[in-house]
Amino acid sequence: MSVQMSNFGPLGWVTDATGYRYQSHHPVTGQAWPEIPSRLLSLWAELVDPDLAPDACLVNLYDEGAKMGLHQDRDEADLTVPVLSLSLGDTGLFRIGGTARGDPTRSVRLASGDVCGLFGPSRLAFHGIDRVLSGSSRLLPQGGRINLTLRRAGPT
Ligand code: MD6
Ligand code: FE
Numbered sequence: 001m002s003v004q005m006s007n008f009g010p011l012g013w014v015t016d017a018t019g020y021r022y023q024s025h026h027p028v029t030g031q032a033w034p035e036i037p038s039r040l041l042s043l044w045a046e047l048v049d050p051d052l053a054p055d056a057c058l059v060n061l062y063d064e065g066a067k068m069g070l071h072q073d074r075d076e077a078d079l080t081v082p083v084l085s086l087s088l089g090d091t092g093l094f095r096i097g098g099t100a101r102g103d104p105t106r107s108v109r110l111a112s113g114d115v116c117g118l119f120g121p122s123r124l125a126f127h128g129i130d131r132v133l134s135g136s137s138r139l140l141p142q143g144g145r146i147n148l149t150l151r152r153a154g155p156t
Contacts, residue, residue, distance in 0.1 A: 003066045008036040008057040011153045013075075022056060022075070022153045036150070040086065044150050047117060048082050056153040062092070062132045062145040070095065070105075070128040073118065073151070081152040082119040088112050089140040092147065096127040110147075112137045 007013060011022040012033045025032055036057045044054050056076075060068070073083050087110040094116065097105035107130065110116055118125060132145045140146070 002063060003068060004061040004063075006059045006061075007033045008040075008059065008148075009033055009055055011056040013056065013058045013153075020075070040148060040150060043086065043115065044084055047115065048084055048119075048150075052081065052152060052156060054084075054150040054152050056151045058149040058151070060147045060149070062090075062129070062147070064132065064134045064143060066129075066145075067131050068129040070097070070101065070126045072099075072124050072126055073149075074124060076151055076153045078152060078156040079123060081156060082117050082123060083149060083151050084115065084117045085110075085147050085149040087114045087116070088146040088148070089137050090143060090145040091133040091136040092145050093130040093133070094127065095130050096122070096125050098126065099124045101126055112139050 005013070010024060012026070014021060014023055014027050016027060036054060040057060041053065089112055092110045094108045094110045095105050096108060097103040103126070134143055
């Protein structure tokens with residue numbers, strides 16, 4: 001029951017005992033993160049901004065039973081730049097509310113291939129994953145769900 005994290009791109013999101021931050025290298029191997037795959041860059045150019053490249057792509061791998069608590073994405077330098085995600089594998093039950101933690105929420109299914117963007121007024125909406133519907137996709141041989149989140153983390 002866990003979410004495993006990795007990254008593509010110049011800046012990777014890491015959490016450890018000292019907190020969380022964006023950094024250019026893998027915390028254990030010291031290696032730079034691999035480049036953001038070109039098809040993800042194209043998706044961003046088409047849907048977000050062809051003139052402002054993303055510099056961070058968080059890869060979250062959910063196994064059966066994993067979830068992600070309600071959170072805001074607000075650690076990027078420019079909070080007006082949208083955040084865009086692509087889901088692969090098993091369907092995730094995505095919950096999204098308003099910009100205050102107590103605001104009403106609704107649930108949206110993110111199936112394999114679905115793209116989800118937080119644009120404009122939803123950029124700072126609280127959101128999370130309630131659960132993953134195991135067995136809902138055959139894409140990943142071992143099951144589970146991958147969510148790839150593209151961001152502009154550094155200054156614009
Ligand atoms: C997830 N997604 O789908 C978690 N954040 O596993 C996010 O936290 C997220 O899908 C910002 C924009 C789109 C997202
Ligand atoms: Fe998020």
